[in-house]
Amino acid sequence: MSIATARFTIAPLTSADREAFTAYRATEDTARYQGWEATYSVADADALIAGQPASFPPPEDGWLQLAVHEGGVLVGDVAVHTTSQPDTYEVGVTVAPGHQRRGVAKEALSAVVDVLFDRHSAHRVTAETDARNDAVGALLKAIGFTHEGRAREADFFKGEWVTLDSWAMLASDRR
Numbered sequence: 001m002s003i004a005t006a007r008f009t010i011a012p013l014t015s016a017d018r019e020a021f022t023a024y025r026a027t028e029d030t031a032r033y034q035g036w037e038a039t040y041s042v043a044d045a046d047a048l049i050a051g052q053p054a055s056f057p058p059p060e061d062g063w064l065q066l067a068v069h070e071g072g073v074l075v076g077d078v079a080v081h082t083t084s085q086p087d088t089y090e091v092g093v094t095v096a097p098g099h100q101r102r103g104v105a106k107e108a109l110s111a112v113v114d115v116l117f118d119r120h121s122a123h124r125v126t127a128e129t130d131a132r133n134d135a136v137g138a139l140l141k142a143i144g145f146t147h148e149g150r151a152r153e154a155d156f157f158k159g160e161w162v163t164l165d166s167w168a169m170l171a172s173d174r175r
Ligand SMILES: CC(C)(COP(=O)(O)OP(=O)(O)OC[C@H]1O[C@@H](n2cnc3c(N)ncnc32)[C@H](O)[C@@H]1OP(=O)(O)O)[C@@H](O)C(=O)NCCC(=O)NCCS
Pocket: 029, 030, 031, 033, 034, 091, 092, 093, 094, 095, 096, 099, 100, 101, 102, 103, 104, 105, 106, 107, 127, 128, 129, 133, 134, 135, 136, 138, 139, 140, 142
């Protein structure tokens, strides 16, 4: 699969992306609220890419990392998770520090969400975020996600209790 937006091409991450992907994952900026450490290595990227499902949307319980390229340069990624509920997907997004605040996440995540609803009959698309992550909260609100809830100190993550926000968009929200 491949999605073309005004500025970006969005398609599954491949081994051609391994160095650039590692470079932005191996930063405190991107690792802070996410499930990897700033020690992320090319071997970690290789393992992730080798384990990617071949289809979009991914099979139930699978995650697929979509690379966002601008003129051949990897500027970030959008992750799509197919949940166990029918037609229900979870998304995440990361933008390389040098490309943040340029509307990359807004344009790329909106395009992926549109494809899930319009081409794959999604019923509900969700995101779960660290409540301290103001950037992703503002991004999701700007795209049209609803803040559905906050689970206080619900996740013991990287040595501390973390409060989680849940966000969702329904097909009916878009009509
Ligand atoms: C969250 C993240 C993906 C946003 O990416 P981005 O490409 O910089 O976001 P955009 O430029 O598309 O911003 C869209 C809107 O989101 C909000 N936003 C983005 N970054 C923000 C920040 N640092 N602080 C406050 N609001 C922010 C703004 O409302 C922005 O619109 P504006 O620029 O017109 O004000 C990026 O900061 C990132 O990769 N962070 C680290 C990884 C991460 O935590 N991902 C979330 C896990 S689900």
